[in-house]
Amino acid sequence: MNTAFETSASFAQNRDAADVLNGFKSRFHFPQHEGKDTIYFCGNSLGLQARSVAGAMQQELEDWQNMAVEGYFRARNPWLYYQYNFSETLSAMMGCGEEEVTVMNTLTVNLHLILQSFYRPDKQRYRILMEAGAFPSDQYALETLVRLHGFNPDDAIIEVHPREGEKLLHTEDILAAIHQHRDSLAVVLMGGINYYTGQFYDMPVITAAAHEAGAYAGWDLAHVAGNIPLELHKWDVDFAVWCSYKYLNGGPGAAGGLYVHERFGNDPQFPRLGGWWGNDEKTRFKMEKGFIPRNGAAGWQISTAQVFNMVALKASLELFREAGTQRLREKSVQLTAYLEYLLGQTKLPFEVITPKDPQQRGAQLSLYFPQNGKAIQTRMMENGIICDYREPGVIRLAPAPLYCSYSDVFRFYEVLQTF
Template identity: 50%
Template sequence: MKFENSLEFAQKLDQIDPLKKYRDEFHFPEINGKPVIYFTGNSLGLQPKRTKAIVDEVMSDWAQLAVEGHFYAEKPWWDYHERLAAPLAKVVGAKTAEVSVMNTLTVNLHLLMVSFYRPTQKRFKIICEEKAFPSDQYMLASQVKFHGFDPKDAIVEVKKRDGEHHWRTEDVIAKINEVGDELALVLIGGVNYYNGQVFDMENITKAGKATGAFVGWDLAHGVGNIELKLNEWNADFAAWCSYKYMNSGPGNASGVYINEKHLNNPDIPRFEGWWGTKKETRFLMKPEFEPMENADAWQISNASILAVAPYLASLTMFEEVGMPALIEKRDKIVAYLEFILHEIDAEVDSSFEIITPKDRGCQLSVLLHGQGKSLFDYLMKNGVITDWREPNVIRLAPAPFYCSYEDMYRFGQLLKKGILSK
């Protein structure tokens, strides 16, 4: 399709958008009395309007049933989280038994490391990407120190080539092969938070497992954004948050994937608690732990229902639409945003550099040569909620559920005004 940088063209794209009705399913903040242009679904998704009803349902059950809500609510609390497994499995390319919802992201990564980081004196190294998200860096460093290793020796970062803004798959695989039989674990953010790059998870997983290592993925920026085939790729595990593209609310519950070959494996270690034991015997209060036969065996405590309920509300929309339709709009709206950026760049004779490679999801990270944070401040004051990363990068994530093509056009006009007003 040949794009045009005009309001009329953008509005025509919105008119034929199969997902256009979902924009009205979300609450938009307002600045200067107008709904914002929202580019930070990669940080916190907007609130779905249907969330309130499902949370109110839990509150009503609590008020009317109290403890009996565990068994007699319309959606009983004791198995509430199980309702999320099947729709989530479709989103991440897994079998239902391989998926569970519990805790928050870094907590789950720590718990999964109990099972999948089992270092020996010879095989103890972890491969991650250079400048991984800080929480992942802290988690990895604390894990290797807990096992008695020095992070400087145990953590191997795959670096970008000099002068380049993204990683090359061949460099990741070369590093895996170089570490070889010293490699215990590969754990990388499947979609990089800074530049928006989608890693070649299929081939990196294959390479890591060929060395005898476990391979896991932090999918905080991936779930609900890109096509995932975790079971087909044979990843050992993955974890993700739910508050970005999944729109479940700030700091909300995390999801986990554990490959089916690790389920019902008596030799795999994990930290265990009451809610991971079999439902059939859970309330018999037996002293022996009898693990669930699915990923729920990794649960420790009962689900936080008021956190899980908004996630369930959001997943109803993913069920209605499906990832293929979301990805189709994602590709089109991101391409249109990229077109708009190049058009504005030419009009103002500036020097934008999109540092996100073509292997991408919703996000475009734009290096604003010659521009400072004052441009970001101008955009924010004029109704564009975006994200600033030092030294001079703005991250733009047009989430397909609620961003419109008209948003992309209007953003371009505000960007141009912001640059020319300096």
């Protein structure tokens, strides 16, 4: 990685001029501050709107207006097959076959649905292992899931904590916990990236350890999708879920994603909750009893595709396909390293708690402030820097490479110098 960075506007401008992806910035809408685009470092919470979204939404509105129900078959993007618009790009991002991925519902709904298939506890194997401090939605989902099956969360959910005085997890501690509970583990479910620290976990190693212990391995990829390219099929991951409103720019509440390994997706006897849209299309309109699932992740679809809740994601993924997943990752590594370098030139009292190794992080850097973190984040917002704050004491900065530039990072540094 090139770390020959400089604290000058000309350096950032030259980097932008050499960046083959720099033109994508102009294809997004930015919130305004004093008549200028904000410095938007909040794509890990809600991505920006692509400029093509309005036209794409208008197309679906016109097709609904002009065709009504016939839009399922005759719309420019026929609604009957709308969810397949995402398969090619998402499968490339996730490193899996096109049939192993689909778009449906929302993240936590998908997590609940997929765990109906993969969490089938008995008196011996009933425990779920997760990282301590996981996003609250995952904590709530697992807590209520094990209660639904008659277990006490304090016993059935194993949380792996950082070591005393540390904020990051050691892979060997995760593996040790899996080994310790190997006889009672049913599922290992972790976030691919921890929302608070920005730590990217060693997914292939943890997945292999779960399998060795006789447990399923699943991942919440909310902070990974559109951020770090993966190899889910190669790593033998059993299932994964994610949202589309963060790095994927699908808009607030956008439809979520689901990955299921083909050994389960192509097994029609593998248990799942069925619905209209998961039934095989060859028999769907016979209107008969007897659920026959489609092959792949699509066999877990429940309801008709949420077309208007998928339009922005479709528009964004067209830009991802054009930019190229690997090129975006290469830029992200450099852009985040540049941000880290400039932060090191400031005098603010913080600690970067995200791993320094670029292979253990994505676009996010988490800054821990022992004091006044919220007040400092508020001051950033008042100066046109959009970022977020998470208790206790962390300001999260995420320069998403699809629409952030080196000049954005340098402007951020210039503003911080006035604090």
